[in-house]
Amino acid sequence: MKSIIITNNPAVREKYRNVLFIDGSVEDTLIKVRDMVYQGYELVSHPLAASIRMMYSPYRSVILGRQEAKVDFLYAEIIEDSIIKYKRHTSHRKKDVTNSDDYQMIDLILLEAALSEQQITW
Amino acid sequence: MSDKYKVLYYVNQFFGQVGGEDKAGMAPEYRGEKIGPALGFEGLLNKNGEVVGTIICGDNYFNENKEKALDFILGTIKDIAPDVFVAGPAFNAGRYGVACGEISKAVAEKLNIPVVTGMYMENPGLDICKEVAYVVRTSDSAGGMRKALPIMAQIADKLAKGIEVGPPEEEGYIPRGMRKTIFVEKRGSQRAVEMLLARLKGQPFTTEMPMPVFDIVEPAPAIKDLSKATIALCTSGGIVPEGNPDHIQSASAQKWGKYDIAGRDALNAPDFYTTHGGYDPVYANEIPDRVAPLDILREFEKEGYIGKVYDFFYTTTGTGTSVSKAKEFGTQIGAELKAAGVDGVILTST
Amino acid sequence: MVKEIERYGIPIVHMATITTISESVGANRIVPTVAIPHPVGNPQLNADDEHALRKALVKKALDGLATEISQPTHFE
Amino acid sequence: MKLEIGRIYIKDIQLGQETSVKEGVLTVDKEGLIAKLKEDERIKDVSLDVAKPGEKVRIIPVKDVIEPRVKIEGGNNGFPGVTSKQAQCGEGKTNVLYGAAVVTVGDVVGFQEGVIDMWGEGAKWTPFSKTYNLTVDISVVDGLTPHAHEETVRIAGLKAAEFVGLAGKDVTPDEVITYEMGSIFEETAKYPNLPKVLYAEMMITQGLLHDTYIYGVNAQTILPALLHPNEELDNAVISGNCVAACDKITTYQHQNNSVIEDLYAQHGKEINFLGCIMVPEHTTLAGKLRVSDYVLKLAKMLGADAVVISEEGYGNPDSDLLMICKKCEKAGIITQLITDECAGRDGMSQPLADTAQEAVAVVSGGNVSHVVTLPPADKIIGNAAAIAVLAGGWDGALLEDGTLMCELNAVIGSTSEIGFHNVTCRLY
Numbered sequence: 001m002k003s004i005i006i007t008n009n010p011a012v013r014e015k016y017r018n019v020l021f022i023d024g025s026v027e028d029t030l031i032k033v034r035d036m037v038y039q040g041y042e043l044v045s046h047p048l049a050a051s052i053r054m055m056y057s058p059y060r061s062v063i064l065g066r067q068e069a070k071v072d073f074l075y076a077e078i079i080e081d082s083i084i085k086y087k088r089h090t091s092h093r094k095k096d097v098t099n100s101d102d103y104q105m106i107d108l109i110l111l112e113a114a115l116s117e118q119q120i121t122w
Numbered sequence: 123m124s125d126k127y128k129v130l131y132y133v134n135q136f137f138g139q140v141g142g143e144d145k146a147g148m149a150p151e152y153r154g155e156k157i158g159p160a161l162g163f164e165g166l167l168n169k170n171g172e173v174v175g176t177i178i179c180g181d182n183y184f185n186e187n188k189e190k191a192l193d194f195i196l197g198t199i200k201d202i203a204p205d206v207f208v209a210g211p212a213f214n215a216g217r218y219g220v221a222c223g224e225i226s227k228a229v230a231e232k233l234n235i236p237v238v239t240g241m242y243m244e245n246p247g248l249d250i251c252k253e254v255a256y257v258v259r260t261s262d263s264a265g266g267m268r269k270a271l272p273i274m275a276q277i278a279d280k281l282a283k284g285i286e287v288g289p290p291e292e293e294g295y296i297p298r299g300m301r302k303t304i305f306v307e308k309r310g311s312q313r314a315v316e317m318l319l320a321r322l323k324g325q326p327f328t329t330e331m332p333m334p335v336f337d338i339v340e341p342a343p344a345i346k347d348l349s350k351a352t353i354a355l356c357t358s359g360g361i362v363p364e365g366n367p368d369h370i371q372s373a374s375a376q377k378w379g380k381y382d383i384a385g386r387d388a389l390n391a392p393d394f395y396t397t398h399g400g401y402d403p404v405y406a407n408e409i410p411d412r413v414a415p416l417d418i419l420r421e422f423e424k425e426g427y428i429g430k431v432y433d434f435f436y437t438t439t440g441t442g443t444s445v446s447k448a449k450e451f452g453t454q455i456g457a458e459l460k461a462a463g464v465d466g467v468i469l470t471s472t
Numbered sequence: 473m474v475k476e477i478e479r480y481g482i483p484i485v486h487m488a489t490i491t492t493i494s495e496s497v498g499a500n501r502i503v504p505t506v507a508i509p510h511p512v513g514n515p516q517l518n519a520d521d522e523h524a525l526r527k528a529l530v531k532k533a534l535d536g537l538a539t540e541i542s543q544p545t546h547f548e
Numbered sequence: 549m550k551l552e553i554g555r556i557y558i559k560d561i562q563l564g565q566e567t568s569v570k571e572g573v574l575t576v577d578k579e580g581l582i583a584k585l586k587e588d589e590r591i592k593d594v595s596l597d598v599a600k601p602g603e604k605v606r607i608i609p610v611k612d613v614i615e616p617r618v619k620i621e622g623g624n625n626g627f628p629g630v631t632s633k634q635a636q637c638g639e640g641k642t643n644v645l646y647g648a649a650v651v652t653v654g655d656v657v658g659f660q661e662g663v664i665d666m667w668g669e670g671a672k673w674t675p676f677s678k679t680y681n682l683t684v685d686i687s688v689v690d691g692l693t694p695h696a697h698e699e700t701v702r703i704a705g706l707k708a709a710e711f712v713g714l715a716g717k718d719v720t721p722d723e724v725i726t727y728e729m730g731s732i733f734e735e736t737a738k739y740p741n742l743p744k745v746l747y748a749e750m751m752i753t754q755g756l757l758h759d760t761y762i763y764g765v766n767a768q769t770i771l772p773a774l775l776h777p778n779e780e781l782d783n784a785v786i787s788g789n790c791v792a793a794c795d796k797i798t799t800y801q802h803q804n805n806s807v808i809e810d811l812y813a814q815h816g817k818e819i820n821f822l823g824c825i826m827v828p829e830h831t832t833l834a835g836k837l838r839v840s841d842y843v844l845k846l847a848k849m850l851g852a853d854a855v856v857i858s859e860e861g862y863g864n865p866d867s868d869l870l871m872i873c874k875k876c877e878k879a880g881i882i883t884q885l886i887t888d889e890c891a892g893r894d895g896m897s898q899p900l901a902d903t904a905q906e907a908v909a910v911v912s913g914g915n916v917s918h919v920v921t922l923p924p925a926d927k928i929i930g931n932a933a934a935i936a937v938l939a940g941g942w943d944g945a946l947l948e949d950g951t952l953m954c955e956l957n958a959v960i961g962s963t964s965e966i967g968f969h970n971v972t973c974r975l976y
Contacts, residue, residue, distance in 0.1 A: 044833065050829055052795075053792065054791060056659070063832075071504075071507065088917075106694075106757065113756075117835055289974060297976060300895040302973060306970050310966070314884050314885075315813075318745070318856060322854060340500075342480075344483060344537065353534070412526075415530050452474065456477035457480070467484040469486050
């Protein structure tokens with residue numbers, strides 16, 4: 001598996017080796033993903049979760065694949081849109097810190113579900 | 123008397139019966155009476171409301187002394203504390219429209235007083251205030267006054283009484299761009315099936331989520347002979363001469379810059395750098411040509427592949443810059459390039 | 473900006489990294505570029521290679537200006 | 549395939565010593581149900597309650613809503629593949645306790661939401677304020693993994709619905725609705741001139757709290773699958789999705805899928821309804837590309853003229869929705885989308901960040917960020933502390949008197965993307 005996990009989730013850092021840990025917010029994490037997509041990295045998992053509740057999670061992990069010579073515009077579009085959507089939902093909210101552990105756990109579980117999809121072709 | 127709500131009115135020098143173009147430079151004044159359209163307006167409020175006064179300001183004065191004019195106008199409105207503020211209608215008058223737009227926006231946002239105005243669809247003042255004020259759709263000339271005032275009055279009446287204003291097509295105002303969550307009679311799946319059936323039968327249907335509409339400009343004809351063409355270089359990547367002499371903002375740009383590059387082979391560091399606040403500036407500051415490739419254009423010029431690089435280079439920052447500003451920049455820059463006989467433009471963005 | 477300049481009848485080519493934005497602002501001639509911080513350059517390449525890349529990109533843009541089109545077109 | 553749904557109208561609900569329906573009054577054997585559920589050793593405690601339309605009762609946090617039913621003829625009772633042995637769903641006779649619902653309550657993780665208000669302002673926003681609800685609050689033994697916890701609560705809800713549904717076994721239904729459709733070839737021969745319409749139902753399938761099951765199979769692992777519409781109307785599809793309160797499809801909404809019902813109503817009249825494609829929503833882009841290709845391929849194989857596509861959730865599924873839409877439209881297949889939107893608190897934002905010119909016919913289930921003010925309840929079923937979570941961490945959200953301001957996204961079924969509710973957005 002030639003993937004990198006961009007994450008600000010300490011639980012993911014603890015469990016995996018191929019991690020680029022972001023000591024910061026979800027937004028910082030998404031921005032790092034964007035920068036790397038613009039450097040040609042393949043976007044393996046979608047930057048957002050499937051539910052609004054997880055939009056409020058203070059942790060997010062995104063899987064990137066190989067670095068290609070050329071930027072893939074589908075990926076660029078998806079990460080840009082994701083950042084816009086993320087900001088729209090969270091700009092007026094405070095971070096939910098009381099449930100940090102649960103958010104870490106669910107983020108990790110959802111990440112692992114993604115990792116278990118199609119490992120070989122990555 | 124006291125149970126009537128208070129309306130304050132704004133008009134320009136012309137509708138304020140001060141004078142025409144010769145009086146367009148007049149500073150704002152407050153008159154404790156009903157003047158021009160304000161007179162008829164009160165009659166349309168069915169004795170529920172009263173127009174307590176009229177502010178009059180010259181169109182040129184407002185546009186040239188915006189801050190001063192707004193200060194006076196907002197101060198006056200604050201003192202009088204009307205329940206509703208009414209401006210115009212401005213029809214298709216550009217300067218009057220911009221004044222109505224700016225004032226409406228300021229009153230709605232800063233004083234939190236509901237605002238009604240009226241404009242023609244293409245009035246440049248519309249975009250300034252339509253999100254915060256109710257802008258009644260009018261014809262393009264003052265001939266539409268008789269039609270516009272009752273509609274404006276009806277909305278003003280509702281706002282003053284705190285009655286909810288209905289949908290734009292019913293009330294006669296221009297959509298404010300707000301997605302309002304409402305209940306409808308039929309459930310979503312039924313609406314979906316009905317929309318689908320209409321589409322299958324080729325009948326008209328209305329989507330509930332219109333995709334943004336872009337006005338499309340036809341591609342300009344190609345350059346016939348590059349070797350004779352003058353090419354202008356523009357960028358929204360914020361490349362500016364050292365010291366940023368025109369103080370172009372790093373984000374939400376309010377202006378653009380134009381710099382003489384006639385004698386230059388390249389946009390070298392440190393003579394040039396980027397002021398753009400939206401990306402990592404390291405690479406651009408190392409070699410500004412990575413954003414605005416003057417050096418390469420010069421090479422093509424020397425090789426005779428193109429005729430000439432235009433003597434001026436245009437620049438601004440794209441990040442956070444509003445669509446209306448970008449439009450304004452494009453219109454201004456385009457006019458200059460056209461006048462200079464430029465044949466083609468390269469615009470780079472980050 | 474692109475649209476307004478083109479309205480004067482001057483052909484304009486937009487060199488941009490996020491071509492979707494480019495399309496949405498109404499550009500008709502589009503050259504996809506390298507990356508946001510260095511659209512017409514690539515600091516990871518050596519000087520010669522970067523120069524070749526940059527020259528190729530600008531040539532695409534110039535050739536785009538000299539190409540008749542009827543709808544938004546990417547020059548890649 | 550022919551399915552007869554017999555509706556027994558329920559007009560009241562109460563806890564008692566037996567499980568029965570008499571004159572429309574549903575009585576549930578309280579101790580019997582608790583004992584039945586406690587057969588699962590993972591369950592420590594069960595608390596049952598009822599919530600009726602109009603009562604000043606708030607239920608929170610809601611996991612799932614399930615319609616109690618009983619199989620009269622054909623197939624197996626319960627939920628085949630989950631609470632009973634595998635059998636074909638969608639044939640025979642099924643009695644439903646129409647107007648009643650089992651509502652499961654409880655936390656799996658601390659940030660859970662999902663409110664049902666039975667009265668006043670809040671009742672308008674959720675379709676489940678109109679049902680007579682039996683609430684089943686499950687607490688589990690210590691030391692369960694989150695997966696086991698979620699599964700325990702999910703299965704308990706299904707078992708409770710099955711247990712209660714038995715009350716309708718020998719009752720003559722007030723109304724019988726027949727859903728019947730032959731093979732695609734037969735139907736097409738019958739209605740050669742009607743446009744062929746498919747329904748592509750997207751499902752959240754991304755891991756814990758984000759799952760959907762078909763005959764007990766975790767749909768995360770499937771390719772898009774063709775279902776006869778009757779199967780979904782007859783307990784084949786189950787929700788394991790407990791975090792997208794406003795736009796998830798509860799099991800109840802699968803059992804009564806409004807898109808299927810409304811397409812069925814036009815079958816043989818205006819359209820030839822071909823069936824449902826159950827579309828998993830993957831986390832990976834490769835998965836999204838694969839699924840959208842696959843849906844298009846199935847639509848082509850079946851000769852569909854049009855596809856109705858409903859989304860589930862918000863965020864990454866928006867990409868799937870538009871991918872399927874674009875691919876179908878480009879192939880000349882008309883699409884009709886149902887989704888919800890985020891236009892911001894003030895409604896001033898562009899609803900879809902990713903836009904597609906092809907998405908010309910869209911039904912909106914409303915703005916997920918629309919703020920509603922819910923007055924204090926007399927009684928809270930579930931976990932009162934969850935209300936603070938639901939308010940969502942912004943100032944002024946939870947007032948001292950118990951008044952709650954929250955976004956619609958916390959209210960169960962408020963912005964349904966299968967068009968189950970009658971909320972929408974309009975440009976003002």
